[in-house]
Every structure is written in structure tokens, then in C-alpha cells.
Amino acid sequence: MRNTLIDDPSPYLQQHKNNPVHWQTWNKDSLNQAKIQKKPILLSVGYASCHWCHVMAHESFEDKKTADIMNEFFVNIKVDREERPDLDFIFQSSFQLFNQSGGGWPLTMFLDENGVPFMGGTYFPKVEKHGLPAFKTILQKVHEAYADQRIKIIGQKNLIFKNLELKKTNVIGQEYEPILEGILNNLDEKNGGFKGAPKFPTFYVFDTLIYFYNKSKNPKYLKPVELILKKLCSKGIYDHVEGGISRYAVDENWLVPHFEKMLYDNIQFILLLVRFLKVQSNDYFLKKVKQTTNFLKTKFLSKDTNLLGSAFDADSEGEEGKYYVYNYDELKDIKNIEKFFDIKPGGNWEGKIILDELKEPSEEIIAHLLKIRKKRKEPFFDKKNQLDLNCLWVSSLITLNSIIPGENYLKDAENFYEEIEKKFCAKNIFHSYSENISFIDDYAYLIQCLLDLSDSTMNPKYRLLAKKYCDEAIKKFFDNNTKVFQKNEKEKNDIFMNPIDISDNTLPNANSIMLINFSRLGYIDQAKELSISLNGYLNLYKNFMISSLKALDFFKEINSGKNCNTEGCKI
Numbered sequence: 001m002r003n004t005l006i007d008d009p010s011p012y013l014q015q016h017k018n019n020p021v022h023w024q025t026w027n028k029d030s031l032n033q034a035k036i037q038k039k040p041i042l043l044s045v046g047y048a049s050c051h052w053c054h055v056m057a058h059e060s061f062e063d064k065k066t067a068d069i070m071n072e073f074f075v076n077i078k079v080d081r082e083e084r085p086d087l088d089f090i091f092q093s094s095f096q097l098f099n100q101s102g103g104g105w106p107l108t109m110f111l112d113e114n115g116v117p118f119m120g121g122t123y124f125p126k127v128e129k130h131g132l133p134a135f136k137t138i139l140q141k142v143h144e145a146y147a148d149q150r151i152k153i154i155g156q157k158n159l160i161f162k163n164l165e166l167k168k169t170n171v172i173g174q175e176y177e178p179i180l181e182g183i184l185n186n187l188d189e190k191n192g193g194f195k196g197a198p199k200f201p202t203f204y205v206f207d208t209l210i211y212f213y214n215k216s217k218n219p220k221y222l223k224p225v226e227l228i229l230k231k232l233c234s235k236g237i238y239d240h241v242e243g244g245i246s247r248y249a250v251d252e253n254w255l256v257p258h259f260e261k262m263l264y265d266n267i268q269f270i271l272l273l274v275r276f277l278k279v280q281s282n283d284y285f286l287k288k289v290k291q292t293t294n295f296l297k298t299k300f301l302s303k304d305t306n307l308l309g310s311a312f313d314a315d316s317e318g319e320e321g322k323y324y325v326y327n328y329d330e331l332k333d334i335k336n337i338e339k340f341f342d343i344k345p346g347g348n349w350e351g352k353i354i355l356d357e358l359k360e361p362s363e364e365i366i367a368h369l370l371k372i373r374k375k376r377k378e379p380f381f382d383k384k385n386q387l388d389l390n391c392l393w394v395s396s397l398i399t400l401n402s403i404i405p406g407e408n409y410l411k412d413a414e415n416f417y418e419e420i421e422k423k424f425c426a427k428n429i430f431h432s433y434s435e436n437i438s439f440i441d442d443y444a445y446l447i448q449c450l451l452d453l454s455d456s457t458m459n460p461k462y463r464l465l466a467k468k469y470c471d472e473a474i475k476k477f478f479d480n481n482t483k484v485f486q487k488n489e490k491e492k493n494d495i496f497m498n499p500i501d502i503s504d505n506t507l508p509n510a511n512s513i514m515l516i517n518f519s520r521l522g523y524i525d526q527a528k529e530l531s532i533s534l535n536g537y538l539n540l541y542k543n544f545m546i547s548s549l550k551a552l553d554f555f556k557e558i559n560s561g562k563n564c565n566t567e568g569c570k571i
Helices: 028-037 051-061 064-073 085-099 135-154 157-164 177-185 203-216 219-234 263-279 283-299 363-373 387-401 409-424 440-457 460-477 510-521 524-544 546-559
Strands: 041-046 075-080 107-111 117-121 563-565 568-570
Touching: 028 075, 041 085, 051 064, 051 135, 064 135, 085 107, 085 117, 085 157, 117 135, 177 203, 177 219, 177 524, 177 546, 203 219, 203 263, 203 546, 219 263, 219 283, 263 283, 263 387, 283 387, 387 409, 387 440, 409 440, 440 460, 440 510, 460 510, 510 524, 510 546, 524 546
Parallel strands: 041 075
Antiparallel strands: 041 107, 107 117, 563 568
């Protein structure tokens, strides 16, 4: 065998094409190799801008001694989670089952020769440290266990399947107020977001709260939205120089970011800001909206496709955050900078300075900071285009147009959709690189953006396309057993079980979006069937299905004849 990643267009897989590991992509041939050789599969899942993926690659996958062990005892498969979110979902769920804790990336899973997981972890160091065993030790122990207990391990498939299978009740409808109260009780009233650290923005939670504010006018739903937006706009998680936010903060006060910038976070950031601004004017928030929008329109644009790429790396020049942080000596001579940012000789993070805003900086200050930054090498940009995210961008441009009509955002949205249609919809709908792979998320967000275009332009072609793709989604993805949409196409499933995903992750769950799409299209029977099923799951998995509250309520109100839009219902 050889390393075959050189043939794959994924930027993440390309980062590993020269590893001494004989990496394969997830396909029938590599899965069959495991069966023929009676070897376990080592599955490594990550993405191009992932810091700890880079660390593990450098420590272990570039190390020939480690690679020799991997090549001798395993069929090694590398997966870009942004190319195959269905695989990432199933194996992250498997990790959580085995370890009773949240997952992450890099995800390191060990599968039997049939592709069924039997153990796993995330990052493993080259040598034992921080309470984590050395990766070579793990490899040796897994090999020995599989050699000694192969039949027993393979025989666990049904048990694993049973434990991963989602359960639901017969609850048809329920009150959402107690669930919303549970959310409010877990929020950090001082720092915003949820209590503790690390802190993720979890935009779908606050989008749901603002929906229920618009419906009830109860300020308890709006206050936490305003607080988290204030923190996201002013603290270190925000890039005050160029705009945009990082993936998450490692501390409870949003100061120290994990410096990678993801497209899905920044689009949702814009959407939440705009939805708040529709309720309450705020010049400060408006400036952040404009800055971040301009950042996405310029820095995230893949010039060869005129669509948005996926992410900026946390690292540059081999160092996390180097592009974004400053030395005190670089800043001390900038006049009055201490009035705008918390600047101290000792820094506020590992001897460096993360920009922590005290008051809104002048354009002159920003120009100085940008001049310093431009002397550095920019982080790696993953220019991979993803259909679902680019469709969400169209919806965000339309939403922006509702508060800033003079900026031609609606025209931008139409032009952007034309590019989407040319690349992703000319023959088959597909997610990213492979024209044979699509996911329910792609269809859900495509239909949503078409309905948004229809409502804003009054052009009937968009609604007709939305209906066409909705019918296609039902045929390809709707699971008649669970009565929800599965993540990948039913006829193309190459995983040991059907990936049924009803939980929110980086984006609101596609089933929630499809319920709203059904409601907007007037597919009442289909909406009713889906809502009954989601209510059944909600009773058991309410903490993971926050976006479903908005979707279920929206359908309920629409179905009862209320005057509603996706931001709330007039009752």
C-alpha cells in the first residue's frame, strides 16, 4: 500500500500527502482492504485549520517509527470532517459512547475490519504527558487486543448499534417554557454564554431566545442575547483589526481565543447581530456587523469560484495565534492606545497581548495595528467551498439587506446564488468536492436560501426551485422508520448504521431547518409528521435540540393560522 492522499482535492488531506503513513481515503477499496487483511482500521478525522490536528500530525504522523507501526498493524484512513460530516457525526457519537465525554479533533477511532468502532480517543501525544498515554503505546495495545480478541470485538456490532440508536417517546406536543427556563438557568449572567470554560458562542441557542422574545416580548429572552453579543464584540475572541470571531474562547471571559476562524461561526455571528438590531438599535453592533461582513466578502472569498471558503488556521509560521497577537514593544508608541485596549508590559497571554477592547478604537488606531499585522505571514486559508454554508451566506446577505438596504446586499445575494447554482446545482446537488456526495444539511440550507430569495425578490422561480429540492430531499434523505431526515443519502450510505442526527452542532440541525422549510412551503402533512417525531426525540434529548424549539413552535403557530415569519409570530 501507499499514501493515496495526493489524489484527493481536500486541503486537509493534502496536508498529509507526504506522511510516511499509508493513508487511504474512506472508500470501498480501503474498507475492503481491512476485510481482506483482517486488520483493524485506524480512522483519523480532522480539518485543515485544526491546531491539535497539526500537532498530532507533526508529532506522530510525520514520524517514521510511528508510521511503521501504523502501516504494519492497521489500515489507516484519513477523513476531512468538512467533506464527510456524516462520518464525523457517527464516530464522534461513538467516541462519546465509549468515553462518556465530549469529542473533538483530531478524532482517533479504532474500527474493526467491518468499519464498526470499538474504541477511540482524540489527540494522543507522541510521548506520555498530561495524563495521556503515548500514541505508540496505544497502537501496540490496540493491535494486541485485536489479535487476541478479534472475533469477540467483531461480535460487539449489535451492542454498539443498540447503544448508538436514538430513542424517542410518544409525546406529540409539549410546553417549551420549562426547556427555555432550563437554558436561562445555565447561562453565565456575568460573562455571557453558558457557565464555565471553554466558551463556545452556540449561536443557535441565542437565535432561539430572540425568536421567543419576538413572540412574547419578555425581556428575559433578550437580555442574554445582548450580553453575549457585547462580549463577543469587545473581548479577545473578536478580531478588532480585521473583523470576525474565532471558534471559541478557552477562558470564561472570552479573552483568549482558539484562533481559528470558521465560516459557519462568522455567518451566524452576523445573523444574530442583525436579528438583535431589528429589535433594538445599537451603533456599536452595527459597526461590528459591517466589519465582519466585509471581512467575509473579501478574505473568505475563494477567487477561483467566487464562493466562500471554509476557515482560517489558528497557526501561522508554526505558532498558534502569531498573526493576531502583539508584543508590548510593538504597541507602546501608538498614541493613546491604552485608552482603547488593555495594554500591559507583561501582556495578558503567554507574555503577548491579545487585544481586549476597553472602548471603541479610532480608525487611526486600527490602521496602526493593521500595518503591524501586515508584516506577518497570514494563516493558511482553507478555500474549500461547502454548499450548506454558502447557502447560509445568501440568507445572511438577505437578512443584512433588511437593516442596511442601501448596500446592495440583496443583489449580492442573487449574484451569489447564481454562483452556487453554477457550481453545485448544474447536475447533481453535492456538498463540496465529490459530485456524488450530498447531505441533508445541503438541501435544508439550499431550500432555506431559495425561500428567503423568493420572499425578498418576489421572483417565483426561487419558490419553484425550493419545492423541487424539497421533494428531492424527501426522496433521498427521509427515513420512514424514524420519521426524520438522515444525514446522508439513503441509497449511498457506506457506514455501518444510518446516521440519524437530530442534535445541533456547529449549525442548527437540518431537521429543524427542514421543519421550517416545510411550514413555509405549505407542506403541512410532511411538517406534521416531522414535528411529531422531533417532539418524541425532544422529550429525551432536549439539551441537544435547542433549534427544534423554534422550528416546532413556528410550525405550531403557522398550522393554527398565526401570522408568522422565521423571526417570530404575531399573536
